[in-house]
């Protein structure tokens with residue numbers, strides 16, 4: 001099978017570009033002297049994670065226990081479940097650990113720490129640190145950091161370390177700001193680890209990471225591992241942040257032109273929001289790509305064209321600036337194929353049960369992905 005024979009919409013992976021993205025991140029982490037624990041929620045795909053492991057990644061990060069179970073069954077046994085644990089999930093975590101999975105969980109509250117120790121099982125636990133005010137975590141200077149650490153340690157849990165995710169880095173777009181955010185993520189997480197150690201508590205691991213900070217850090221002293229996810233595909237949000245070019249985005253949606261509204265300068269495609277996802281992550285950024293950036297069938301961006309609007313199964317392609325393209329029907333004829341670059345690769349990938357992975361020779365292989373919880 002080759003690309004032109006695929007049913008559209010289809011989620012395409014450019015295997016050569018994905019491999020370059022994997023190699024870029026891995027060589028950066030090697031040079032910075034830290035382990036890379038990729039976040040597999042981006043691809044939710046065994047074949048992708050295997051390529052990351054072959055390139056040198058150690059362990060994986062997951063966002064659901066379903067991912068943990070599926071990857072463990074496929075031979076990944078060092079897994080960090082990087083979403084705060086809920087008491088009701090301790091049973092499934094324990095079941096996976098009793099099958100031999102080295103599954104680590106995360107807490108950021110006394111209530112969660114107490115639930116973990118109340119279970120009576122020796123879970124391995126990390127404390128989540130809030131280094132940027134973006135989402136979850138204990139701030140590095142809070143007294144409760146030590147209380148949570150002591151509750152876990154004295155209660156029989158294995159206090160494995162601290163972890164943080166500088167999600168605020170997605171709002172940046174200059175090298176200077178990204179480097180400063182990477183250093184803030186590093187220094188605040190290391191500070192939390194030092195406080196725990198000074199209190200006599202174990203804290204061997206310091207885990208940080210987001211794609212923008214991982215690709216911007218100048219040094220990672222005191223850090224033991226980095227977690228990055230979206231780098232494997234890249235997307236338009238990352239391009240706007242400034243950590244990749246459009247030509248480094250390995251995931252796209254293959255679409256077919258199905259109609260026109262010539263007086264409005266529109267081409268209609270069969271890739272609506274059901275294919276692209278509802279994620280409008282570039283809306284708040286300097287360059288708003290609507291529901292995606294339009295490329296020709298070979299993957300070359302067609303300057304100025306975006307998916308400006310989307311219904312469930314219709315995408316509306318037009319010029320970004322709102323001007324009417326006078327010859328849209330000639331430029332994008334009915335039946336022609338387009339590749340649409342996604343705002344947010346994790347969200348777009350999640351719309352599809354299978355990837356169509358193509359190689360340099362144009363051959364296409366299906367790769368399954370996990371979905372659900």
Ligand SMILES: Cc1ncc(COP(=O)(O)O)c(C=O)c1O
Nearest residue numbers: 039082165210211227228229230
């Ligand atoms: C806890 C955690 N760690 C790491 C990552 C990876 O971030 P990115 O996809 O920017 O590489 C995420 C992404 O949301 C995350 O939630």
